[in-house]
Each structure stands twice: as C-alpha cells, then as structure tokens.
Amino acid sequence: MSKSIKVTPTQLGFYFDQTRCMSCNACTVACKDWNQVEPGKVHWREQFTYEKNNKFFPLSIGCNHCVKPACRDACSQGAITKSDDGIVTINRKQCIGLLACADACPFAKPKFADDKQEPNSIIGWQIEHPAQKCTMCVDRLEKGLDPACVSSCVGRALDFGDMEVLKAKYTDSVQVSPTDPDFEFIFKNNKTDTKPSLLIKKKTAHITISKSSTYNP
C-alpha cells in the first residue's frame, strides 16, 4: 500500500495519557466505525480499565507499530510489512491463518473474525477470515487527518505523530517497555521487547481508598 505521508517521519506512534482517559470507548467505536469492522469480537483498538491492588489503570491500545515488529518476523508468508513511516501493515490476501503473528505479538493485536462478524470474504483472500489489525488509519493520514481513535478521544488522552516529536511534546511520558511493572496489562501475550511505538503518561497519583476495616454489611 502507498504510504505517502506529507511529513516524512521515521516512526509514527501513539501517545496515551492514563490520567485523562475516562473509559468512554469513543476510540474503540470510532475505530470500528472508520475501518468498517462490524460488531463482534474483533476490536482493533481496545479500551479497558485494569485493576490491580486497588489501583486502576485505564488503557486504550491498538497496534503499537513496533520498531521491531514480532508479528512481521513471525509471519512465514511475508504478509506483514513495515513501511518507511513505521506503519506495520497486514496484507490480508497473503494471510493463510497460521496465527503465528497473533502469538508473537506481545499485545495480541492481530485478530481473526468469525463468520458473523465478517460474513463476506473478498476475492483474493485465501481464508475466510485473514488476520487484521490497526492500520493507523493510513487512509486518514493521507488526507491530513489523525487516526480515528485520536480524533475521537473526548478526554484528550490520545495523541499521534512522529515518535520523536511526541517525546519532545510529552516529556512526562515513557515508552512502553516489557520490563516496566506498570505495563503488565499491556503485555498480554509475552514480554518480547519489540520497541512499541507507544508513549504513556503514567498514572502515578493513585486514588486513595478509605474503607472501614470493621464494617460488616
């Protein structure tokens, strides 16, 4: 696919502010809406508020378009490529459904639909439901628009752009890494360090919970 982005960054990526996300799922619905992903189990972007030890971690995450994409390396069919802009793309026509990408991706982002969600196949596909994932809305980028998830974010928790620019813009954010215990929810599959193109402003000030130790309802 053509990737003629007006600016020519070396790696596009996302920024997510964990202190602002209000768990509204505008991003996930906007993603499905723009990319014509029907209702059903496949969500290119997922938003959920994780819980651990009475702390709460909102998270919105799609494909991280890694610098070293494990999915690409795992695909024996050469269906997954990385562009000069850093966008990682699945060519669905080349997919034969080995699932290796889904297993390799630390974030379990390559997804496979079922018949209900994807009732009609397209000529050229080799299987009914080839792998799919976030394209970074490359069709929007070509029009000078931000990805649908970023444009839709009501709480202004998502941003997008050249990773170096994002790092300069959001100095209080960190790049997601498998060694950071705060990000264990992100690494659903494995802890391969793929250099994900995702900056997160961490929620460091956690809510204090005042509960009675003697209360017995």
Next chain:
Amino acid sequence: MKSSKVITDLVKKVMVSRRSFIKGALAIGAANTVYGCSRGEGLEIIGGEGGSLPGNPIEEVDLSNPQIYTAACPHNCGVGTRCVSKIHVVNKRIVRIGTDDDKLDYDDTPRDKNWLNDSRALNCAKGKSLKYKAHHPGRLKYPLKQTKTRGDVTGFIRVSSQEALKHIATKSKAISDKYGAGAIYNTYATAIGYAGTYNNMGVVRDALTNVRAGARNYFTANTHSDYSYHQYLYAYPLTGHPGVGYPYGIVAPSSAQVGGQTQAINVDFNGNWQADYTASLGADYHFNHNIGYQLPHVAGVVGNVVSFGTNATSTNNSLAWPYIRAMEKLKARDGKVYFIGPELTDTAVTCATEWIQLRNYTDAALIMAMFHEMIVNTFNENGTLKPKAERWLDVNYIDTMVYGFFDSPEYNLAEATGIINVTTGDALTGERKINAVPAGKSLSAYVMGSDDRLTKADYETSGENATYTSKVFQSQQAKRNGATCSYTAIKGADTEYLYKSAFNTAKTPEWAEKICGTPASKIRELAALYCGRDVQGAINEQNEKPIFTEWAGGVQKQNNGVVNMFAIASLLCVTKRFGRNGEGLFGLWGSTIRNRGVLPTGNDMFLTNTDKTDLNAKAPVFGVAYASDLKKIPTLSIKDWFNGIKFAFADKLKEMKDITGNAIDINAYIPDWDPTIDKYVHDDPGTKANVVFDYNGGTDNYPALDGDTYKVVEDTGKVRVAGTRLIINPGGNIAVNQHMNSNDNSAVLRALPLSDETAETFCLATFDPFLSPTAKYSDFVFPATMSLEAGDWTAVGGETIYHPPIVKAPGETKDAWRYTYEALKAQKEVGAITGIDNEIKKFENGGIYKSAEVDSLKVVDYAIKNPNSRFFGKTREEVYADQYIPRKNADNEDITLPTDETSKALGGKLREKLRDYLEDSTDQDRVDKPFIMFRLQSGSYTVQDPDSTTGGTITIDITEEVHGLTSVFATTRPASGNDVADIIGGHAKATINGKVREARPRSTGRFQVYNDMMVWDFENRNSKWHGHLDAEKRGQKNKDTEGDPIVYSIPMYFNFEDSFNEAYGVFNGKTENNVIGKNGVTLSTTHDRYRVHSTHAENPLLRELTHRTEGGKWLSGNDWKEYAIMPDRHPEGGTAPIQPMLSSAVYNANKETASWHEIWISSEDSERLQVVDGDLVLVSNPIGEVRCVARVSDRCMKGTANLHQGSWYDPNPIDGVDDGGCANTLMASKPSRIDNGNAQQSAYVFIKTTTPPTKQTK
C-alpha cells in the same frame, strides 16, 4: 502460544471454506442478514431490514468519497451542548460517523484538540454508533394492532395508520367526554426531547389528546417533575441555601429558566402551585447550580471537591472535557477531589484523589456524624463554648441565619424589618408567626441523641457570642436545646424500625461507620474539611477555600433521596458554605456547557434569513387553548399515572397472572395495595384526587381553600373514577421498562382487556422505531422515524444546523409531521372539534404547517443564491457538508476565570451582608439590630390583608433600612393582589368540611435545616380534591405501620433496612420474609455510558460493551444480527410459535452467542457470594429476578452491587426470570419519602450463580 489443535482446526477451515466471496466489495451494514426470517406462506414481516435500501453493496472506493452531512449529534444527552457529528453516507446508507476533526478554525487559525482550551464537543460512542441503530434489522415497518393479549407478539396484526389513529381518536373523545382530560396521560419520553426540533412525536401525541381537552401532561401543570430529578426538585429548596436552591415557599419564576418542573416543590395542599412573585434567588439558580458553569471556578479558585457519587463525564459527554481539565487544574493547586459512594465511577477513576466508601442509601448518616463532630469541637461537655479560635462552628452565624439547628422559641417576625416579637401571641399586621423548634426536636438535638451538652449551652445576651437572635431567644428559652433528643417511637423499645431505635443514640462517627462503612476517622476529616480545618483540627488555608460539592442523580433516586439531598444542603448551611464562586451543591441539573468556543459573526456565515425565521411558526402546537382547564385537574406525582391505571381498573386486576401463567398473590405482592379495598396504592394523594369533578356549576359539595368550588361526579352513589385510561407514548419506554417493578407493569397490562373504542378499556399506543418492551405491551404501535430520517434543525452550542432526510426510513415508517396530519384528520372523522378544520387546512395546499424539509430547502436555496452568503454558488450537497463552522477557542489557555472570591449572585451579596453584620459591626450593634435574609426595598406596597376574609388589602410602608438584602422582590413584583406572606408561602388557618386545618407553617427568612412546612405539605397534599373521602382519609397519611410519622422536619437518617421491610411487606404483615441480614447486597442502578435510559439498548456496537456471554470475558458478547430482531408476523389468527429475538430467545436459538448484562459485584463479596468474574448469576429479591453476568471488581464497595439501568425487560417465558437484566425488575413500587416520587435505585438483592432454563418443547 496457541495450542496445535487451534492451528489445526484453523487450517481445516481454510481448506473447506470457499463461500460467498464478493468481488472487490465490502459488505456494509447490519441489513445484509436478518436472522431467523423463514418467510413461509402467508407470513409477512412486521419488522425487518432497517432504514434505506437493504444490502446495497458499497464499493471500497465509495468509502473515500461519501456525501457528508454535518449535524448535531442525533442523540441529545438531554443537558448540555450537543456534540458534533459528520454523517458519511454512500448509496443512501450511513457508512461512517465522524466528528469535529478540523485542525483549523473558521479563520484558518490552527487548533489542537489536545490544547487545554480546545472548545470542540467530540461525539461519544453513542453518537458514533448510530448507523447500527438507523440500519438495524429490527426496525419496525408497519403500524401494528394487538389482537390477543398485550405483550404477545403473535397477536400483532398490520393495520393502516389511519385505522389505528381513528381508533385512538374515538377513544380519546369518549374518555375526555366521560372522565375528563385527567384520565388521559401524555407520558414523556426520551425520544421527544432528544429528537429534533420539528420532527418530534410529542406533537402527534398532542394532536391525539390535547387538541380536544388538554390531557394531563408530563412536565407541565398537572404532573410534578420527572423521573430523573423528582426528589431533587422537592429537596433543593428545603433549606433555602442560595447555592442549592431558593427557599421553600419562595416560588421560582415559571419561565423557561427552570421550566414547569419547579412546581414540584411549590405545591401547596391544593395540589396547585403558587403564583410567581419573584425571581429572587431563582434567577441565579439555573446558571449557578449546574456543574458546567462552575468548572472555571473549580479550576481557578475552589479549594476542594466533594462529590456524592458523580459520574458526570459519562452521563453528559459534552461536559467531560471541561470537567477533566478543571479537575486537573484543581489538583495542580493541591486541591483534593473526594469521591463518596459505593461504586467508583469512571469519572472518579479519572478525576478523584480519594474514594471514601459509603454504602448506598446512607448519605444522611454520614452527614449526621459530621455534625456530631462539629458540635463536640464547638461546645464543651458542660455546654460552654470553646474559645473562638478553636471552635469549628460559627455559632453567631448559625443563630442569625440557620433555623432549626438548635431548638428555638415561637416568635413573630416583622417581615419588613426583621424585628422579632416574642411578647405578644398573635402575629400583628406585617408579622408572621414562626413556629417553635420544640425542645429536643432540632437537628442538633437529634444528632446528639442523649448527649446533653447543648441543653446546658446558653443563648447569650451580650459579648462576642451574642447576637440579636440569641438575645431575643434567651428571653424565652435560656439554653440552646430545651431537651436532649425528644423524638420517640410509639412502641418504644419494641419498635421494629431501626431508625427509631437510634433516636437517643449520639450520631457519632463510630455510629455512622457501622451504617455507612465509612471509617470514623474519615468522617472526622470530612467534618474538619467543611469547617475549613485540617485533620488535626487546625485552620487550613486550602480547606477554607470554597468547596465544590456535587450530587449525582443516584443520591436522590432512592427511598430517602429527598432526605439525602436535604442533609447535604443542611451541611452547607451549617458550615456557611455559600456565596462564593464554585461553592454550593452542583449537579448535572441543567448543565449547559460554558466552553462552546466562539462563532464568527454575520448572518452570511449561517443558514439564516427571513425564510428560516418563518419556520418557527410551522411546528404545530396544541393544547394551549385548553390550558385554562388544566387547573381543574389535580396535580399528580410523575409516577401516579401507573397508580391511576390501578385506580381505574382495580376490578380487572384481582386475578393477575405472571409471565409463566401462574396466578399472582395480589395480597402480598404490592404490600400497600389491595384492589378489593384500597384501589389507590401507598395512600397516594394524587391518585385519590383523580376522580371526576363537575366544575361547571352545581352545589358546593365541599369548599376549597382558594375559593373555588368543586362538585364530585357520582354514578350510582360512587364517585366516578378518572384514573388513567389512555396513554400516548411518543418514543419512550417508561410504561414497562423504566418504571419501577417491570413485572407488575407488564402483568397489569396483560390482565387488562384490549382497547375498544369506549372509555371503559385501557389503551397504550406507542410511536417508536423498535419493538421496545413498552411497544411490545402496547395496543397500537406506530413505526416512527429516527432523527436522521426526517429533515430537521438541530443546534451545536448555539449554531443551528439543518440536515435533510439523510436515509430513508423502512416500510411505512412516518415522521411526526405526517402522523400529526393524519391524527388531526382522524380527529375530524370521529367528531366535530371546534377549529380542527382550520388546523387541518394548515397542513394542506401550502398551509403554514409544513414538513420541515419543505421550507428548509428554501432556506438552503436562498443562501446558495445570496452573494453575501458563504454558501453562495454551492450545491445543496456542499451546503449540507459545510454547515458546521469549526469555532475559535474562547477560553484563555489557563481556562480559569478571573474571579472574585465572592459570587456576584445574590448568595454572594448575602454573604457580604452577613460578614458585615457578624464581623464588622460591634458586638453591641450585632446584639441590638436584627438581620433578615429578605426584606422589601423601601417603598409603599399594597398587599392582601392577612386578616381579611373578603380579600381586603392593606398598605405597608417600608422606610427603615435594616441589615439584610434589598431589592430582592421589588423589581419583579406584580401590580396587584399580593400578600407579603405569600412571597414566603403560607396560608391562613382554614376550615374544610368542618375540619379545622392548622395554618401552614411559615418560612422564617433564614436557612432552614428544620422544615415543618414540608411536613405540612406532605400531610395536606392534594387535599383540596379529597372532599369525596372521609375527613381522616384526606391528604396524605403521615403515619407508618406503628403510628409514628413518615415525614419529619429534619433530615434524619432512615435506615434502608426499614425502607425495604416496608417495601417488601414485612412491617405490615403481608409477608414474614424479612430479607435483611441474609447475605444480600444493596443495589445501585446508575446510568452507564452506553445507553441513555433504555435508548440504544438494541445497538450492537454499544451492547457488546455492556454484555458478556456466560463465562465470557470483556467483549465476549456478540448477539449482533439476533438481538432485537423482530419475527415474522402471522396472518390474523395465526398460531405458529414466534417471539421477538430478545435475550431469552437468542439463548434458545444459539447458546454460544447469547449474552447477558453485566452486574458489578465487589471483589470483597466474591467469596461470600461464591461468585467469580464471568459467572452467570441470578439476582433476586421479593420483587423480581434477573439473570446477569458477574463483573467482579474492586470498584464496588463490599455489600453493594451495581446493575446499570436501561437494559430491556425480557422475562423468560419458561421461568419468568428477566434475561434482559432490566434493573426495574428488582424495584418495588414503594414511592420515595416526602415527595411520593420514584425510588428506582432502591433494592436489596441476593446474588448466586445460576444456569439458564432449558427450552421446553411443547
């Protein structure tokens, strides 16, 4: 790693599968597949493919070149500014819904949505997913008539809309002729307010009912209030706190500022509302009391936020960004955001710094304990005051300004001067009698229980601790409290009520901890906070700053919601938390967003010209001509329509059956109702009043206090019961789903015979795009357009945008204009109505009533031809795409407003005056001169003589300047017929049918944390209309099953256990099944983000965010193409088994995809209840049973659960359990205390794992 089996299976699938490949095309939309439509011979679908052309293949290339319509979000959250939607349409199908993503504003200035001051309103998941609603395969296509039993889908036959409308018009005439307008209830419905400007099914409803007789309306003169804010509307004026509402009895303007809803709290015993005298504090009310306008103050000057349960960012999306950024700024200034409640909402996760757990329904107990802490830090045990610098409460302020915190003597208040006269008995001219707060009955006496320190505390007469008030009180009553708490239970220690057992208990933080689950130490900290102190009790600069106190809808939607709100407002009164910017009690009430941004000026920028102005005259309005009759219908509580059905048709309801066909034990299941004896439920004063009156003459059957006379109409010795006989439901789901006790609602509708054209049968008619549970239980269903299917104008923050019909509605769906026209023609056919021919003509041959698109096109074309317009030379399609103007950011980058500490509003002026009086005057001045909250400006006033029985007037001259506010009344004072007393409310002593009624207590002109007017109003509500009843049955019984009061003057804590034992029939002996303490949990039923009430329950893209399969994880639900699909209809008399594809039917058809609504359960209860995340659970109580999937979370407090309201009621025909997870299936009919409103967040439930029933084969 995936198992090798998974991979093997997948490879197999690859090998065998080569089906339905489409050349180069994407399959778009939900309409391609309709589940389970086996269209056999003679069958015809009643629902089916959604709007527009089904199954149009969309070429991929088309997606990038759609027709775009800019519009306000088709879904209006109700309050606030609508968000921006850009509807992408290809081949008449909506393919995408975008939002305001322009990176430049209207004059090409760059803007970035992540800037703090960005003003745009981005639409949320609801707005973005509307294509699945518009093109839903379950859309209704044809008007339907029920022929079997309500709720039986197989009984629906297709009829013409004319035939159906004629039936309703005939019935409407018959009912209004015999039973009057009060028997027709114009229910309100989300689809009215949330739809467009012109395409509003409410107009159709009015054309069927109001056009003849002016039916009983929601929101207007004959029904109080609404389901959302019923208790709030009663509660906010109780204290007179200017940051909460205007004082009780001072009537708000009847203008649009507060809508007709204000009448809710102003009803006197007549059920009428008092005339409007003053804008007073009410004028500031709407502006000041919504969250949106206060957020810049939160960002800039507020010290801390205390939120009772808010989920503002979810409930009101356009408010979310202003809210989040304001809280960010507050926290950057070291402000704290305390969230108090049982469930940690999404808003709290994002914004709060501290979650103080509080069990639902117990807010008042928390506040009583805070008062206790304040009192013991103000008074020593011997009653003396602590040194001024150490005491937490400002006693001089409380004496001057707060009535009922301490006991006080009876006195007469000079209304013009504030002089207190305690030496004479009766009030003189210009005086009002203020009732004593009897010994041991004040709020502080209740709080302190048997602690006697306040009975030793002097009202002082001189020095720094004396005021004019304390000096005068002292002459009658030496000590602040005449006794320790003197509230008693008639049965004494034998009372079954927990709250009565606690009368003599000191309401300490430790007492509250056992009730609330809130740590006592945290209650002390909150008390200190409100007194401007830190945890150690020292003055704290941050805590002295304004506190932004927030209420949430759930706080006032409980059995004791009015009391909760009264308690919170009292807290603000006692701690002097008013009159500063950002300080008061704020909620999502009327939340208008402040940061809309700036639009360019000049009409040439917009679609606006004289043609458009004319549009205002083209929406027909009915009912106005009949408004004068409305005062002759008693005013009811919003929920009384349902009791009205029971009142009218009780005889038909003695043998009701549940959904499985089993007989219902009438005696037990509504504990306060026996259809053979008391046909009205819960001693409901509104229902009791709903009999037929002859107000056109006749003898005086009984006199009414306002001088009107009413004669009750009798048939063979019995009063003619109006009740509720016809409901036109314009796009709502209240009747079955959104009113408490859905099992009862539906059982009643099943039991009543179907509508015939007489006045003696009940009829429910619904206009809706879907066969919602209420539509399913209707006699008639009319398929209605959604907002995108009719041309209309909607506004995004002041910018009005026109959209043409964007997609075609399915089948015979019609818009409001077409139905209105047909309804009027039907009215004409069934009988002459004066003037109706003229109304009909206005629809015809170029008459002024036009479908909005007709004249709107003229507006569009005018702009296109206007060289000065920015639309000059464009095509219509280009105009539709370009209408929305990306606005300029208006806020400064800091987003805070330059603010003075003191509010400019009247509350601020009052605060300033009080400060002058209390702090800047000398001790002697303060002791010598009174302070009065309101008084007349200097001048001469003609008022009614309170002693005159013939309406005589007297003149009052106001000349003396005294401390207090001026100009409060003067500017809006009407010309004549005014009684100063009425300004603050009140009535003379009167005699009705020989029974002397005590005078209504008088407002004191101070903040009131003790409100005996409220009690009087409760006891006498609607009594004007009760002349047909024996004297002791008139008004409203203020006695519980033990003979003690139901309503008291102070906001005491009523244990929720008591309320449930009343609601479930334990206390009145209907059942011995005392549920309390048997391992249950208390249930909240808050809004979630993915529905608004029950709207969007059918939308698959939202449904998958709230539903899960059995044992499934987040996002496991996927009953798309199954849920809410309607089956084939039968020819009349058909018998094949069909049912709509709601949850239980989906389960029977395909267990793998069937999903249930989530219920949130505390992880601390997981072991006790033996429920783990993903379990299918049965949630039950004596009212009903639902099945849900458990979501086990740390965000739920121990002992509580949360089932978000609005899922569609779907009782499984096998076992009667609601598979839809409708929260109201678990709600008792018991009304809320004080206001007789809807207590729809009150349930005590048991939760255990379960399995769905197996489908029975017949």
